[in-house]
Amino acid sequence: MTINNKMIEIKYFIRQSVFKYYCAEITHKGLNKSVVEECSEESVLPIYIKERIKQLNLEWDLLKFNQCETILLDGLKISKNIDWNNFIKRDQFEVENPKHEYYEKINEIKKPESINNKDLPEKPTEYDGKRPKEEDFTPKFNFMDSIFGKQKKILESQQLYNLAIVKYEDAVKQNQIEIEQWESECITINEFNKRTKAINEKALSHYNTQIAEIRKQKEETIKNWQKENDDFYTEQSNYNKKVEHVQRAYEKQDLNSAGEFAKLILDYSEYPDFVPKRFEVDYNSETKILVVDYALPPIDSFPTLKDYKLIKDEWRGYYISDTQLQKNFEQTMYNITLRTLYELFYTDTINALESICFNGWVNAINKATGKRENNCILSVQTKKEEFLEIDLQNVDPKACFKSLKGVSNSKLSIITSIQPIIQINKTDKRFVDSHDVTDSIDDSTNLASMNWEDFEHLIREVFEKEFKTNGGEVKVTQASRDGGVDAIAFDPDPIRGGKIVIQAKRYTNTVGVSAVRDLYGTVMNEGATKGILVTTSDYGSDSYEFAKGKPLTLLNGSNLLYLLERHGHNAKIDIEEARRSMKS
Secondary structure (H helix, E strand, O other): OOOOOOOEEEEEEEEEOOOEEEEEEEEEOOOOEEEEEEEOOOOOHHHHHHHHHHHHHHHHHHHHHHHHHOHHHHHOOOOOOOOHHHHOOOOOOOOOOOHHHHHHHHHHOOOOOOOOOOOOOOOOOOOOOOOOOHHHHOOOOOOOOOHHHHHHHHHHHHHHHHHHHHHHHHHHHHHHHHHHHHHHHHHHHHHHHHHHHHHHHHHHHHHHHHHHHHHHHHHHHHHHHHHHHHHHHHHHHHHHHHHHHHHHHHHOOOHHHHHHHHHHHHHHOOOOOOOOOOEEEEEEOOOOEEEEEEEEOOHHHOOOEEEEEEEOOEEEEEEOOHHHHHHHHHHHHHHHHHHHHHHHHHHOOOOOOOEEEEEEEEEEEOOOOOOEEEEEEEEEEEEHHHHOOOOHHHOOHHHHHHHOOOEEOOOHHHOOOOOOOOOOOOOOOOEEOOOOOHHHOOOOOEHHHOOHHHHHHHHHHHHHHHHHHHOOEEEEEOOOOHHHOOEEEEOOOOOOOOEEEEEEEOOOOOEOHHHHHHHHHHHHHHOOOEEEEEEOOOEOHHHHHHHOOOOEEEEOHHHHHHHHHHOOOOOEOOHHHHHHHHHO
């Protein structure tokens, strides 16, 4: 049976005692709990499994519901003297090496059994008898033979001769028939053997093709797996080195390390899985102000199960009302806000954080417009000395937020956007002044042979027009290709993310998967929400395969021309013409 749930893992086995039992060990990764279901009838086992999975999922939902109530109190348990070893990542790469799977696939393909050839029959011996001669049948007379007797002997001799001729001709004819039958049978057998050889060769060729394809897939998949495995541990190693670097700087009371330290604290903080834990921070060492843009969970991701029971062999859940859900949502928003402020202030042992501005953002459907929006729904700024005087164990979260002069709508579940008290500074020293290119292009402009710098500015223009309807902006970076970034977009539209890394490839050849991997690494290093790779050519299948499930968008030449046309500009992409111009 197929289970589309990443939390669930099922292992089947058979338990043999007096009777044979079909068993399934069901593991819920979130609960870290395993349960074994068994029955004597294999066809019934899926029913047991389905109900058990339902029960485990209900238990998981109830756990999240209960965790929701303790979010603030759980944050108060954080230690003031942080153990830096807790920041070190020691995760194992969980994707199994695919080589075992492919060896199994190869073994599943049976080598075709050859159809045996038929042997040719033995050739009949050619008849070697001699044709009877009439003189050999001439009768012999003696003196006693009368005329009548001679006539009789002559007649008998003639009859014997005629009979010998008939026998001879019958023997020759029969021998000829046998030879013709043999020749015909040989032709039939040879044709059969010829067809058999073709069938055997085709079956063997198909088998070898299947094996070769599997081996090719195995090699490519294992190579990709190895690359992902290496990237995973390289990224983990780089992260751990960064932790060590931050630790050295922070312990030396280097205020410039406060921003990275804050990121470590926020990343270390454990929340229920419906809290996205995405954030962006900006620290000013001169003012000692830290600005935190924090992604809060949308209301439709909140747990609503309050209880579950087994009724007539069926697990049933009981859920809270919409009114209670809105109340829980509002309380959780304020709890996450207060908890974040507390964890950052409380662990700041070098007093680098004099003040924090927390901006809570929610990515959700606006019920009034039906469109997805990314809105800041609450914002608060407070000083460390003032905040740490509050006894958070006994406060009403909303009242506490208001006492800190926090800004929010009276009803947070409406997801009404408010202006953050302090916004993160999005200036980047890599940015350079941009210039317009689109006005200088027309149908005759071949993008594939355009000046590379003009091409990057063209990409900036296209995406600026694409994003500006939602208040976004796009900036071009310096020609040094610092960090593999050609342009950066800041877009409030949640569908396309917040900070978006854009790379432009004016290529005349297919873009390899290495460029896509590099983009993904850049997205991770930049802390961006998405990466866009634009090229004048196209991508191979391995590039599209790598981008699956990742925050990456691959735009080929056709996509680029479509974007230009959508914004009122026309151009062409002629790869062959570009190649010729490069050679000349």
